Amino acid sequence: MQELVEQHTGRAFPQKPIEQLWGAVGAVFSSWGNDRAVRYRRLNGISDALGTAVNVQAMVFGNMGEGSATGVAFTRDPSDGTKRFYGEYLENAQGEDVVAGIRTPCPINEEGRTRGTEHLPSLEQTMPKVYRQLLRLAKQLEKHYRDMQDIEFTIQQGRLWLLQTRSGKRTARAAVQIAVDLAKERLLSRDEALLRVDAHELDRLLHPILDPQAERRILGRGLPASPGAAVGAVVFSADVAEERARAGEKVVLVRAETSPDDIHGMHAAEGVLTTRGGMTSHAAVVARGMGKPCIVGCGDARVDDEARVVHFGDEVVREGDRITLDGGTGDVIAGELPTILPELGGAFDVLMGWADKRRRLSVRTNADTPEDARVARSFGAEGIGLCRTEHMFFDPARVLAMREMILASNAAQRENALAKLLPVQRKDFEAIFRAMEGLPVTIRLLDPPLHEFLPHKEQEMREVAAALDTSVAELRARVAELHEFNPMLGHRGCRLGITFPEIYAMQARAIAEAARDVAKAGIRVAPEIMIPLVSHPKELARLRALVEDVVREILAGSRRAALKVGTMIEVPRAALTADAIAESADFFSFGTNDLTQMTYALSRDDAAKFLPDYLESGVLEQDPFVSIDEEGIGALLEMAVERGRHTRPGLKLGLCGEHGGDPASVSFCDRIGLDYVSCSPYRVPIARLAAAQASVARS
């Protein structure tokens, strides 16, 4: 509303020097109706009781024949930020005509000609003097406001009138370019340039987007869980997704919801659509981690798995039909829309370089595979803050050994199955250590409840029973036995390590052997073993001892491999007793996803039923899974930071929840003194910029 304030001449508002400029161009034009005035007052917090000011002003007319015109100009190109004067105008017209699109506007200058406007006149050509005046004023305005301007003007019988100027809207790409250029032009300091780019918006630069020109036939709308555009044939199961993708087809996986069983299908698909779940549902989290477009909680859609169709109202989309997902808006679109992959320009690297110099927080990534690790490093990750080992087990080739381990009826059988998993895990870790070349790698030991690894469907049960040489009845009995009412608060995390110490021992061995072997090859390694779901100091003390017993011998004499042991702080009780827990921890990593779920009593997989109501009706101002809830969960984090460092001043502190890629949360982490945040690979640049902005804000 800045521009409106500038136009307003009532004494309630300060007079700014720029108003001398308005004098230079004649007068200020205003034709506010009463509605607009009321809205303006409300927006500016002026009581209606003050009444409506009466503005008596001369009108200017762009439609007084030849020599009159009206138009819009940008001081730089709002689509890519190039420094060039850019705009459109119409001769003998009023502002509405430009906006309404009835006549094709002409380019403001020769440089601005594009396909389709070659034959049209330009203002530069037809009214060179007025054009030069406009250009000069535009430069003056940009310099005054220190930002790219969006200017509305009218020419009445050869005389130029400015109607409005304001900071222009721009794409993410343009925002980066303009900020960097303005800093190079000394109009902005580097700190100011860093603040000029909305870190959230960077996300758009990192994913392919839909061609904004293409027409959209919208089938439904869900939550924009992971940005980017996905185009492909609809499939309803992870297996079909994998099968068709192997055959070279692009597919979009459509499900009511996803589970860890669907990981291979999500990997294979271009994008994921679910009818249930929220911004941090399984589908959303995994897709963001993969950098894959995803729309969740699309209530307009109803999947019929048996008929292999999805209904959007009356519209039926069958398996194989093409759809397009816009992960940035949540639109589900019929058919195949063209996509664009934005290129990262030099300005992006410059800005990121400034950010890296300015920030105090390190930025790591959540990565489970060497591929993820490499992508994240290319985006500037300085380590892995969360490597989830369970995803490694869901691979169809491995899950059988995992299932054998779970179904083992005695320790010998279990050891036997674990022996099959050991070399596989060792290889995983080796590849990740090599990819990270000595950067710290935080590996979380097995976390999810064991029933997540077992089959639940009849057909799959038969296959697994046959493969494991057991009966379906026995398998079903074990599945039933492992069933939990509230799995999030059940037999998972370090509780598995306490009840089945051989599992964690195997994982520790795999990590240590991989570290030893990579170190032998002359590559530095810095593994950090993270024990999940600790709620009591004794759990960590006991499991640390277990891990150290296994590791000590393997790493003896390996100077290139130094291993740390720490814990995830994700249970409220752990935060409350952080002083005691710190006695056995080299580091804390705040798992704010689960910490939010437990502290808020909010299951992210179930919250879709009421969270939208909460946000809409204003009970909550923000989704606590998107930005850290500072009053509640934040207070707990601060407590844990203080208590942990009280016991161990050098305690390394990080955050590895989804919040690590959210600018507001990154800023919070900076304020409370964490050492690093860790986020999904595609969010690393966002976190880097946000961390720099936080540093600037603190200074």
Add this chain to the structure above:
Amino acid sequence: MQELVEQHTGRAFPQKPIEQLWGAVGAVFSSWGNDRAVRYRRLNGISDALGTAVNVQAMVFGNMGEGSATGVAFTRDPSDGTKRFYGEYLENAQGEDVVAGIRTPCPINEEGRTRGTEHLPSLEQTMPKVYRQLLRLAKQLEKHYRDMQDIEFTIQQGRLWLLQTRSGKRTARAAVQIAVDLAKERLLSRDEALLRVDAHELDRLLHPILDPQAERRILGRGLPASPGAAVGAVVFSADVAEERARAGEKVVLVRAETSPDDIHGMHAAEGVLTTRGGMTSHAAVVARGMGKPCIVGCGDARVDDEARVVHFGDEVVREGDRITLDGGTGDVIAGELPTILPELGGAFDVLMGWADKRRRLSVRTNADTPEDARVARSFGAEGIGLCRTEHMFFDPARVLAMREMILASNAAQRENALAKLLPVQRKDFEAIFRAMEGLPVTIRLLDPPLHEFLPHKEQEMREVAAALDTSVAELRARVAELHEFNPMLGHRGCRLGITFPEIYAMQARAIAEAARDVAKAGIRVAPEIMIPLVSHPKELARLRALVEDVVREILAGSRRAALKVGTMIEVPRAALTADAIAESADFFSFGTNDLTQMTYALSRDDAAKFLPDYLESGVLEQDPFVSIDEEGIGALLEMAVERGRHTRPGLKLGLCGEHGGDPASVSFCDRIGLDYVSCSPYRVPIARLAAAQASVARS
């Protein structure tokens, strides 16, 4: 071990005047083997490195013919506490003979004769002089130790030797009687008398117990979830339980686990046995609330619902077969054992009277029905701290309207169903208000997720669909839609009130109208409406406004009915933000069951899989569902108390979790300054005594 210390003459232990007494009877006899010495040292924390002391002592012999004997005596009756000298002896025998039970021991005196010992001599008869000496020494010992003594003696050729004296073991009934008598005899102060009774043990006084003489054939063993004895015919479903009970049969409900659907069956049964679940599983909590014997997590048993049998190893128990549960030990016993209902003597009332004068904490009860309320008042409850309204809906006659409400597809249908529930609820509350006669009644508005009210079995679905004039498919779809991954953290508590305000409005109306009507009848009423599962201050602010809007008009001008609105603090975030929440709360009631589950990430229904391992291996020293975890959950409570009272100094604070009936937790509540605890009716006397003991301990 006090008595052993007394015998020990090493200089490490203080000499007590009582040793002069030993002198009086000749010498101290000792025949410790090396094992016993080692155990003694360990128990007393004396390092083994100190070596074994060599005791060279004369032996005494009770088997040196006539005039020699050995025996055991109690200064008061250990079974009921009566003040009479009580004991047994054998002529010409050593101690082992008394213990081994090869010969029937003789009564020590004439008073002690019972059926079966009429024909035997008594010590009083055969050695009157020695008997009088023993009696005199016994009195002296009791006076010295200020407690009932258990004395071992040997008579060698007419000379009396005391081998040992110690505070005697006693039943709960005897403990109460002895404490009261000793105080009346001025051997103890009233404060000391209060501390002499283990509050836990009172539980035994309040439930029927199995005849300890009866022989037990044990089928299996589970967790002793709710004390008392239950005898009846095995049934496998709540419906059959109800049916048979109506026909006058005593039944024991046996299930893998129970759910709210089973409530009517639990009410109907004498006791409950489950094969799954822990001390705070649904079955355990509900059974304790009902004061009904219950054994849970009986891993030895396997229920086959279809065959209607339960296997205990190779043993098969069929529907209708009799079994007996010992809720105090966890024993499942074949057949029907005789039970005894202990009578509460005058001493109990005296002790409780002293406790009531001494305690600062109020004691309320958790009661959902007028019957519960009356039982609790008879046990001394000073109000209802938790009246769960959902249990009222599970009644088969009402659940249909509840289901209609849940399945309503629009607000009008929902209002229609709620209109049917309103008069029913009003009647419930009226009856409870009348039973409590002006004592405070805290009513929790609807808390559980709605799917708990819907049928899940095929047959039941068909019945419900027919009754509600809908299709099974539609019903099944709604059930599926309401399914939650982690229902504890799902769409429940005040979230129902936010998304379906008409439900809470109906409940508030029912409460207010009941209060108005009872007040009109001249009876005072003090309802307190409690909003559950609040995690954010705005939830409470909004729902308080909703409730007040409904209530204001109804209660206008009713001087006898003052209504308060407060919240349950059961979500960690609520404790953390208690200062803001207190702005809309007249009271806080700590729901430590859920608070423990969330703060500890510990689902009580699932914890049975690993909690036993934790307790056995010493990772945890106690089950946090039994006694409040002071370091974790306790720290959170203290924080909430401080923050809540900071905002509102007069804030009333209570606790209504299962912990309200646990002496250690009651003591904690006293220390942190709560106003009251609330527990199941049968635990009210325990809480009263524990509260008094806490007061004594603090002074």
